[in-house]
Amino acid sequence: MMPLLDAETGASAASGWRAKSVLVLTRLLEAAAMVLMSALAALVLANAVGRYAFSSPLPWSEELIRNILVWIVATGMVLAGLRQSLICCDILIGRISPGVRRVLSIVCGLAGSAVLFYCAYLTWQYLALFGRDVSPILRIPKGVMIGGVFFALAGLAVTVLASVFKREPR
16 A cells, blocks of 8 residues: 655655645644653653652643653554554565455455544543543543544544555556
């Protein structure tokens, strides 16, 4: 399957408006990941300095760090899906004909996307039930963390589905 985005160059394999929209989405996700990683590093550093230099750790940092980590993973998963750089096994793919390979990639893409959409649906239901519960110290709604899981599942499902309908170069 052809990636929606080249992992090395960042160039889109699509043409026209699709290429621009994939590139804009990628840049937004990369920027979000950089901001989240910076915030995570700053929080961990501040907590370590507080704990070891002043014997006073930040009691609320763990809650925030946990939420940030979920969103970092979610953002990374969607970026990996756009670049089609998720872990896979290509041993079988190299041994089958291009026609069978295309049919197999369509079937696997549709099945994988369906499973991911179903898991996203279940996460949405869980979010509706428990999303308003709050954390003990900062009172952050648990929906923030659950929303990260939903974003990862739905985003990955969309990237898998988009790769199914992507035209192969001739």
